[in-house]
Amino acid sequence: xxxxxxxxxxxxxxxxxxxxxxxxxxxxxxxxxxxxxxxxxxxxxxxxxxxxxxxxxxxxxxxxxxxxxxxxxxxxxxxxxxxxxxxxxxxxxxxxxxxxxxxxxxxxxxxxxxxxxxxxxxxxxxxxxxxxxxxxxxxxxxxxxxxxxxxxxxxxxxxxxxxxxxxxxxxxxxxxxxxxxxxxxxxxxxxxxxxxxxxxxxxxxxxxxxxxxxxxxxxxxxxxxxxxxxxxxxxxxxxxxxxxxxxxxxxxxxxxxxxxxxxxxxxxxxxxxxxxxxxxxxxxxxxxxxxxxxxxxxxxxxxxxxxxxxxxxxxxxxxxxxxxxxxxxxx
DNA sequence: AATGGCGGCAACCGCAAGGGG
DNA sequence: TCCCCTTGCGGTTGCCGCCAT
Numbered sequence: 001x002x003x004x005x006x007x008x009x010x011x012x013x014x015x016x017x018x019x020x021x022x023x024x025x026x027x028x029x030x031x032x033x034x035x036x037x038x039x040x041x042x043x044x045x046x047x048x049x050x051x052x053x054x055x056x057x058x059x060x061x062x063x064x065x066x067x068x069x070x071x072x073x074x075x076x077x078x079x080x081x082x083x084x085x086x087x088x089x090x091x092x093x094x095x096x097x098x099x100x101x102x103x104x105x106x107x108x109x110x111x112x113x114x115x116x117x118x119x120x121x122x123x124x125x126x127x128x129x130x131x132x133x134x135x136x137x138x139x140x141x142x143x144x145x146x147x148x149x150x151x152x153x154x155x156x157x158x159x160x161x162x163x164x165x166x167x168x169x170x171x172x173x174x175x176x177x178x179x180x181x182x183x184x185x186x187x188x189x190x191x192x193x194x195x196x197x198x199x200x201x202x203x204x205x206x207x208x209x210x211x212x213x214x215x216x217x218x219x220x221x222x223x224x225x226x227x228x229x230x231x232x233x234x235x236x237x238x239x240x241x242x243x244x245x246x247x248x249x250x251x252x253x254x255x256x257x258x259x260x261x262x263x264x265x266x267x268x269x270x271x272x273x274x275x276x277x278x279x280x281x282x283x284x285x286x287x288x289x290x291x292x293x294x295x296x297x298x299x300x301x302x303x304x305x306x307x308x309x310x311x312x313x314x315x316x317x318x319x320x321x322x323x324x325x326x327x328x329x330x331x
Numbered sequence: 332a333a334t335g336g337c338g339g340c341a342a343c344c345g346c347a348a349g350g351g352g
Numbered sequence: 353t354c355c356c357c358t359t360g361c362g363g364t365t366g367c368c369g370c371c372a373t
Contacts, residue, residue: 019342019343020341020342020343020367021341021342021367022341022342041357041358041359042358042359043357043358055358055359056343056344056358056359056360057342057343059359059360060341060342060343061341061342063360064341064342065341092362092363093361093362094361094362095360095361095362106360106361106362107340107341107342107362108340110362110363111339111340111341112339112340114339114363115338115339115340116338116339119338
Protein backbone atom coordinates (compact mmCIF):
# COMPACT_ATOMS: atom_id res chain seq x y z
CA UNK A 1 0.00 0.00 0.00
CA UNK A 2 1.15 3.45 -0.68
CA UNK A 3 2.40 5.58 2.10
CA UNK A 4 0.04 8.44 2.93
CA UNK A 5 2.74 10.96 2.31
CA UNK A 6 3.66 9.42 -0.98
CA UNK A 7 2.94 11.77 -3.79
CA UNK A 8 2.90 11.30 -7.48
CA UNK A 9 4.02 13.52 -10.28
CA UNK A 10 1.10 15.85 -9.77
CA UNK A 11 2.19 16.66 -6.29
CA UNK A 12 4.66 19.32 -7.17
CA UNK A 13 4.85 22.98 -6.45
CA UNK A 14 2.28 23.82 -9.09
CA UNK A 15 -0.21 21.26 -7.99
CA UNK A 16 -0.39 20.27 -4.36
CA UNK A 17 -2.83 17.45 -4.82
CA UNK A 18 -1.99 14.50 -2.65
CA UNK A 19 -1.87 10.97 -3.86
CA UNK A 20 -1.50 7.65 -2.19
CA UNK A 21 -3.07 6.38 0.97
CA UNK A 22 -5.63 8.44 2.76
CA UNK A 23 -4.83 9.61 6.27
CA UNK A 24 -7.46 9.35 9.02
CA UNK A 25 -7.72 13.14 9.00
CA UNK A 26 -8.52 13.18 5.33
CA UNK A 27 -11.09 10.47 5.85
CA UNK A 28 -12.71 12.52 8.58
CA UNK A 29 -12.86 15.58 6.41
CA UNK A 30 -14.41 13.75 3.52
CA UNK A 31 -16.81 11.81 5.69
CA UNK A 32 -18.01 14.94 7.50
CA UNK A 33 -18.43 16.82 4.28
CA UNK A 34 -20.36 14.05 2.60
CA UNK A 35 -22.64 13.50 5.58
CA UNK A 36 -23.38 17.19 5.87
CA UNK A 37 -23.63 18.14 2.23
CA UNK A 38 -24.30 15.01 0.31
CA UNK A 39 -22.82 14.14 -2.99
CA UNK A 40 -22.28 16.89 -5.47
CA UNK A 41 -19.63 17.72 -8.00
CA UNK A 42 -16.61 15.80 -6.83
CA UNK A 43 -14.14 18.52 -7.64
CA UNK A 44 -16.22 20.81 -5.45
CA UNK A 45 -16.25 18.21 -2.73
CA UNK A 46 -12.49 18.04 -2.78
CA UNK A 47 -12.20 21.80 -2.65
CA UNK A 48 -14.91 22.53 -0.13
CA UNK A 49 -13.90 19.79 2.23
CA UNK A 50 -10.42 21.21 2.41
CA UNK A 51 -8.79 18.20 0.89
CA UNK A 52 -5.67 18.35 -1.20
CA UNK A 53 -7.07 15.65 -3.40
CA UNK A 54 -8.54 15.52 -6.83
CA UNK A 55 -12.25 14.90 -7.07
CA UNK A 56 -11.66 11.57 -8.61
CA UNK A 57 -9.68 10.42 -5.63
CA UNK A 58 -12.38 11.65 -3.26
CA UNK A 59 -15.05 9.83 -5.17
CA UNK A 60 -13.12 6.60 -5.09
CA UNK A 61 -12.37 6.90 -1.41
CA UNK A 62 -16.02 7.54 -0.62
CA UNK A 63 -17.38 4.80 -2.81
CA UNK A 64 -14.87 2.14 -1.86
CA UNK A 65 -14.23 2.89 1.77
CA UNK A 66 -16.17 5.61 3.53
CA UNK A 67 -19.73 5.01 2.39
CA UNK A 68 -21.79 4.17 5.47
CA UNK A 69 -23.68 1.37 3.78
CA UNK A 70 -20.60 -0.62 2.96
CA UNK A 71 -20.44 -4.14 4.19
CA UNK A 72 -17.16 -5.10 5.74
CA UNK A 73 -15.43 -8.39 6.11
CA UNK A 74 -14.90 -11.47 4.05
CA UNK A 75 -17.28 -12.61 1.38
CA UNK A 76 -19.74 -15.20 2.53
CA UNK A 77 -20.04 -18.43 0.56
CA UNK A 78 -23.40 -17.22 -0.68
CA UNK A 79 -21.93 -13.97 -1.91
CA UNK A 80 -19.10 -15.89 -3.49
CA UNK A 81 -21.58 -18.09 -5.27
CA UNK A 82 -23.55 -15.11 -6.45
CA UNK A 83 -20.44 -13.39 -7.73
CA UNK A 84 -19.46 -16.44 -9.72
CA UNK A 85 -22.95 -16.73 -11.05
CA UNK A 86 -23.19 -13.10 -12.03
CA UNK A 87 -19.74 -13.16 -13.56
CA UNK A 88 -20.78 -16.05 -15.72
CA UNK A 89 -23.59 -13.84 -16.99
CA UNK A 90 -22.01 -10.42 -17.05
CA UNK A 91 -18.31 -11.01 -17.42
CA UNK A 92 -16.02 -8.35 -16.02
CA UNK A 93 -18.72 -5.79 -15.57
CA UNK A 94 -17.88 -5.35 -11.94
CA UNK A 95 -20.17 -2.42 -11.37
CA UNK A 96 -23.11 -4.44 -12.63
CA UNK A 97 -22.15 -7.28 -10.35
CA UNK A 98 -21.61 -4.96 -7.41
CA UNK A 99 -25.03 -3.44 -7.95
CA UNK A 100 -26.47 -6.81 -7.07
CA UNK A 101 -24.41 -7.31 -3.97
CA UNK A 102 -25.55 -4.77 -1.43
CA UNK A 103 -22.73 -3.26 0.54
CA UNK A 104 -20.03 -4.48 -1.79
CA UNK A 105 -18.08 -2.35 -4.22
CA UNK A 106 -16.97 -3.12 -7.71
CA UNK A 107 -13.35 -2.72 -6.64
CA UNK A 108 -13.82 -5.16 -3.82
CA UNK A 109 -15.46 -7.71 -6.05
CA UNK A 110 -12.88 -7.25 -8.75
CA UNK A 111 -10.04 -7.79 -6.30
CA UNK A 112 -11.78 -10.77 -4.81
CA UNK A 113 -12.27 -12.28 -8.22
CA UNK A 114 -8.73 -11.67 -9.38
CA UNK A 115 -7.07 -12.77 -6.18
CA UNK A 116 -9.25 -15.60 -5.00
CA UNK A 117 -11.81 -16.97 -7.37
CA UNK A 118 -9.70 -16.86 -10.49
CA UNK A 119 -6.96 -18.76 -8.75
CA UNK A 120 -9.42 -21.25 -7.37
CA UNK A 121 -10.93 -21.91 -10.75
CA UNK A 122 -7.49 -22.31 -12.22
CA UNK A 123 -6.64 -24.89 -9.61
CA UNK A 124 -9.91 -26.62 -10.26
CA UNK A 125 -9.31 -26.86 -13.95
CA UNK A 126 -5.75 -28.05 -13.54
CA UNK A 127 -6.74 -30.83 -11.18
CA UNK A 128 -9.79 -31.92 -13.06
CA UNK A 129 -8.33 -32.48 -16.49
CA UNK A 130 -5.07 -31.86 -18.30
CA UNK A 131 -7.12 -30.79 -21.29
CA UNK A 132 -8.53 -27.90 -19.37
CA UNK A 133 -5.42 -26.91 -17.56
CA UNK A 134 -5.98 -23.24 -18.11
CA UNK A 135 -9.50 -22.12 -17.62
CA UNK A 136 -8.73 -18.67 -18.91
CA UNK A 137 -7.51 -19.80 -22.26
CA UNK A 138 -9.51 -20.40 -25.33
CA UNK A 139 -10.64 -23.96 -25.62
CA UNK A 140 -8.70 -25.61 -28.37
CA UNK A 141 -9.93 -27.89 -31.05
CA UNK A 142 -7.67 -30.52 -29.61
CA UNK A 143 -9.29 -30.15 -26.26
CA UNK A 144 -12.63 -30.42 -27.90
CA UNK A 145 -11.72 -33.59 -29.68
CA UNK A 146 -10.04 -35.07 -26.67
CA UNK A 147 -13.09 -34.64 -24.56
CA UNK A 148 -15.54 -36.28 -26.87
CA UNK A 149 -15.17 -39.76 -25.62
CA UNK A 150 -15.37 -38.85 -22.03
CA UNK A 151 -18.48 -36.80 -22.42
CA UNK A 152 -18.76 -34.19 -19.74
CA UNK A 153 -15.78 -32.83 -18.03
CA UNK A 154 -16.77 -31.35 -14.78
CA UNK A 155 -15.00 -29.94 -11.85
CA UNK A 156 -16.02 -29.47 -8.33
CA UNK A 157 -14.66 -28.02 -5.23
CA UNK A 158 -15.88 -28.88 -1.80
CA UNK A 159 -18.39 -26.36 -0.70
CA UNK A 160 -18.66 -24.78 -4.09
CA UNK A 161 -21.40 -25.42 -6.55
CA UNK A 162 -19.91 -23.98 -9.72
CA UNK A 163 -18.45 -26.25 -12.25
CA UNK A 164 -17.17 -26.27 -15.75
CA UNK A 165 -18.31 -28.33 -18.57
CA UNK A 166 -15.88 -27.76 -21.32
CA UNK A 167 -16.04 -28.65 -24.96
CA UNK A 168 -17.74 -31.93 -24.75
CA UNK A 169 -19.48 -32.39 -28.06
CA UNK A 170 -18.22 -32.45 -31.56
CA UNK A 171 -19.52 -33.26 -34.96
CA UNK A 172 -16.77 -35.81 -35.33
CA UNK A 173 -18.17 -37.94 -32.60
CA UNK A 174 -19.91 -41.05 -33.77
CA UNK A 175 -22.34 -40.72 -30.93
CA UNK A 176 -22.78 -37.08 -31.57
CA UNK A 177 -26.50 -37.10 -32.04
CA UNK A 178 -27.28 -39.02 -28.93
CA UNK A 179 -24.72 -37.09 -26.98
CA UNK A 180 -26.21 -33.88 -28.23
CA UNK A 181 -29.67 -34.93 -27.31
CA UNK A 182 -28.58 -36.13 -23.92
CA UNK A 183 -26.69 -32.99 -23.23
CA UNK A 184 -29.39 -30.65 -24.37
CA UNK A 185 -32.04 -32.56 -22.53
CA UNK A 186 -29.92 -32.27 -19.47
CA UNK A 187 -29.54 -28.58 -20.08
CA UNK A 188 -33.21 -27.99 -20.52
CA UNK A 189 -34.08 -29.73 -17.35
CA UNK A 190 -34.90 -27.10 -14.79
CA UNK A 191 -32.32 -27.11 -12.08
CA UNK A 192 -30.35 -29.76 -13.86
CA UNK A 193 -28.41 -31.95 -11.59
CA UNK A 194 -25.74 -34.42 -12.42
CA UNK A 195 -25.06 -37.56 -10.54
CA UNK A 196 -22.67 -35.82 -8.22
CA UNK A 197 -25.30 -33.34 -7.25
CA UNK A 198 -23.96 -30.32 -9.05
CA UNK A 199 -26.23 -27.73 -10.50
CA UNK A 200 -25.63 -25.50 -13.47
CA UNK A 201 -25.61 -21.77 -13.54
CA UNK A 202 -25.80 -20.86 -17.14
CA UNK A 203 -25.08 -22.39 -20.45
CA UNK A 204 -24.19 -21.60 -23.98
CA UNK A 205 -23.93 -23.99 -26.85
CA UNK A 206 -22.07 -23.07 -29.98
CA UNK A 207 -22.86 -24.68 -33.25
CA UNK A 208 -20.73 -25.68 -36.15
CA UNK A 209 -21.87 -25.24 -39.70
CA UNK A 210 -23.48 -28.62 -39.58
CA UNK A 211 -25.56 -27.66 -36.58
CA UNK A 212 -23.49 -29.72 -34.23
CA UNK A 213 -22.48 -28.03 -31.06
CA UNK A 214 -18.81 -27.25 -31.10
CA UNK A 215 -18.50 -25.76 -27.71
CA UNK A 216 -20.54 -25.77 -24.62
CA UNK A 217 -20.26 -23.58 -21.64
CA UNK A 218 -21.95 -24.04 -18.39
CA UNK A 219 -21.66 -22.19 -15.19
CA UNK A 220 -18.51 -20.38 -14.26
CA UNK A 221 -16.36 -18.68 -16.77
CA UNK A 222 -12.88 -17.34 -16.68
CA UNK A 223 -12.08 -14.19 -18.51
CA UNK A 224 -11.86 -15.77 -21.91
CA UNK A 225 -13.86 -18.89 -21.69
CA UNK A 226 -16.62 -17.78 -23.93
CA UNK A 227 -14.41 -17.04 -26.85
CA UNK A 228 -15.40 -18.95 -29.84
CA UNK A 229 -13.51 -20.42 -32.70
CA UNK A 230 -13.84 -20.53 -36.42
CA UNK A 231 -16.63 -23.00 -36.18
CA UNK A 232 -18.93 -20.85 -34.19
CA UNK A 233 -21.94 -19.75 -36.09
CA UNK A 234 -24.32 -18.96 -33.36
CA UNK A 235 -25.40 -19.79 -29.93
CA UNK A 236 -28.43 -20.94 -28.12
CA UNK A 237 -29.34 -19.78 -24.72
CA UNK A 238 -30.71 -22.18 -22.27
CA UNK A 239 -33.18 -21.34 -19.57
CA UNK A 240 -31.95 -22.12 -16.13
CA UNK A 241 -34.25 -22.93 -13.28
CA UNK A 242 -37.08 -22.44 -15.69
CA UNK A 243 -36.77 -18.69 -15.58
CA UNK A 244 -33.33 -17.54 -16.44
CA UNK A 245 -32.60 -16.83 -20.07
CA UNK A 246 -29.11 -15.83 -20.87
CA UNK A 247 -28.01 -14.21 -24.09
CA UNK A 248 -24.44 -14.88 -25.10
CA UNK A 249 -23.21 -11.73 -23.48
CA UNK A 250 -19.60 -12.69 -23.50
CA UNK A 251 -19.59 -14.74 -26.60
CA UNK A 252 -20.30 -12.13 -29.19
CA UNK A 253 -17.68 -9.75 -30.34
CA UNK A 254 -17.67 -7.53 -33.34
CA UNK A 255 -14.80 -9.49 -34.77
CA UNK A 256 -16.66 -12.70 -34.36
CA UNK A 257 -19.72 -11.18 -35.90
CA UNK A 258 -17.70 -10.29 -38.94
CA UNK A 259 -16.22 -13.74 -39.06
CA UNK A 260 -19.64 -15.19 -38.71
CA UNK A 261 -21.05 -13.23 -41.56
CA UNK A 262 -18.14 -14.17 -43.74
CA UNK A 263 -18.65 -17.77 -42.98
CA UNK A 264 -22.25 -17.56 -43.85
CA UNK A 265 -21.37 -15.94 -47.10
CA UNK A 266 -19.02 -18.73 -48.00
CA UNK A 267 -20.45 -21.74 -46.32
CA UNK A 268 -24.11 -21.31 -46.15
CA UNK A 269 -26.89 -19.81 -48.20
CA UNK A 270 -28.59 -18.60 -45.11
CA UNK A 271 -27.47 -15.40 -43.54
CA UNK A 272 -29.30 -16.19 -40.39
CA UNK A 273 -26.77 -17.39 -37.89
CA UNK A 274 -29.53 -18.95 -35.91
CA UNK A 275 -31.05 -20.96 -38.66
CA UNK A 276 -29.17 -23.93 -37.30
CA UNK A 277 -30.52 -23.36 -33.89
CA UNK A 278 -33.98 -23.00 -35.23
CA UNK A 279 -33.59 -26.32 -36.94
CA UNK A 280 -33.33 -27.75 -33.49
CA UNK A 281 -36.67 -26.46 -32.49
CA UNK A 282 -36.99 -29.08 -29.87
CA UNK A 283 -34.08 -27.49 -28.16
CA UNK A 284 -35.67 -24.13 -27.91
CA UNK A 285 -39.32 -24.88 -28.05
CA UNK A 286 -39.87 -24.28 -24.40
CA UNK A 287 -37.65 -21.29 -24.31
CA UNK A 288 -39.36 -18.73 -26.44
CA UNK A 289 -37.62 -15.82 -24.89
CA UNK A 290 -34.23 -17.23 -25.63
CA UNK A 291 -35.37 -17.95 -29.13
CA UNK A 292 -36.58 -14.44 -29.59
CA UNK A 293 -33.38 -13.06 -28.28
CA UNK A 294 -31.44 -15.29 -30.59
CA UNK A 295 -33.55 -14.13 -33.48
CA UNK A 296 -32.91 -10.58 -32.49
CA UNK A 297 -29.21 -11.12 -32.68
CA UNK A 298 -29.62 -12.73 -36.01
CA UNK A 299 -31.49 -9.74 -37.28
CA UNK A 300 -28.79 -7.45 -36.11
CA UNK A 301 -26.23 -9.48 -37.92
CA UNK A 302 -28.31 -9.54 -41.01
CA UNK A 303 -28.49 -5.82 -40.95
CA UNK A 304 -24.73 -5.74 -40.70
CA UNK A 305 -24.87 -3.73 -37.54
CA UNK A 306 -22.33 -4.02 -34.85
CA UNK A 307 -23.61 -5.78 -31.84
CA UNK A 308 -22.14 -4.74 -28.60
CA UNK A 309 -22.69 -6.30 -25.25
CA UNK A 310 -24.14 -3.08 -24.07
CA UNK A 311 -26.87 -3.33 -26.64
CA UNK A 312 -28.56 -5.92 -24.51
CA UNK A 313 -30.93 -4.56 -22.00
CA UNK A 314 -29.09 -5.74 -18.96
CA UNK A 315 -31.84 -4.81 -16.60
CA UNK A 316 -34.28 -6.76 -18.65
CA UNK A 317 -31.96 -9.69 -18.60
CA UNK A 318 -31.15 -9.51 -14.97
CA UNK A 319 -34.71 -9.26 -13.86
CA UNK A 320 -34.87 -12.90 -14.75
CA UNK A 321 -31.94 -13.77 -12.58
CA UNK A 322 -33.33 -15.64 -9.67
CA UNK A 323 -33.17 -13.77 -6.46
CA UNK A 324 -31.09 -15.21 -3.74
CA UNK A 325 -33.26 -15.05 -0.68
CA UNK A 326 -30.76 -17.10 1.24
CA UNK A 327 -28.34 -14.26 1.08
CA UNK A 328 -28.10 -12.40 4.29
CA UNK A 329 -26.78 -8.94 3.72
CA UNK A 330 -27.84 -7.66 7.04
CA UNK A 331 -24.71 -8.59 8.92
C1' DA B 332 16.34 -13.01 13.45
C1' DA B 333 16.77 -11.96 8.63
C1' DT B 334 15.09 -12.29 4.13
C1' DG B 335 12.70 -13.31 0.07
C1' DG B 336 8.33 -14.64 -2.13
C1' DC B 337 3.68 -14.08 -2.56
C1' DG B 338 -1.17 -12.73 -1.82
C1' DG B 339 -4.47 -9.17 -0.69
C1' DC B 340 -6.08 -4.87 -1.35
C1' DA B 341 -6.17 0.25 -1.71
C1' DA B 342 -5.44 3.46 -4.98
C1' DC B 343 -4.02 5.20 -9.48
C1' DC B 344 -4.37 5.43 -14.53
C1' DG B 345 -6.40 5.73 -18.91
C1' DC B 346 -10.32 5.57 -21.53
C1' DA B 347 -15.15 6.23 -22.76
C1' DA B 348 -19.66 8.11 -22.19
C1' DG B 349 -22.66 11.79 -21.24
C1' DG B 350 -24.01 16.45 -20.57
C1' DG B 351 -23.65 21.37 -21.03
C1' DG B 352 -22.03 25.54 -23.27
C1' DT C 353 -20.94 20.07 -34.36
C1' DC C 354 -17.22 20.64 -31.43
C1' DC C 355 -15.00 21.16 -27.13
C1' DC C 356 -14.54 20.76 -22.32
C1' DC C 357 -15.65 18.93 -17.96
C1' DT C 358 -17.31 15.41 -14.96
C1' DT C 359 -18.29 10.90 -13.89
C1' DG C 360 -17.90 6.00 -14.13
C1' DC C 361 -15.56 1.90 -15.26
C1' DG C 362 -12.08 -1.75 -15.81
C1' DG C 363 -7.23 -2.71 -15.77
C1' DT C 364 -3.04 -2.20 -13.45
C1' DT C 365 0.26 -0.89 -9.99
C1' DG C 366 2.63 -1.05 -5.83
C1' DC C 367 2.84 -1.42 -0.83
C1' DC C 368 1.94 -4.05 3.43
C1' DG C 369 1.80 -8.10 5.94
C1' DC C 370 2.08 -12.94 6.31
C1' DC C 371 4.59 -17.07 5.79
C1' DA C 372 8.18 -20.22 4.57
C1' DT C 373 13.02 -20.90 4.56
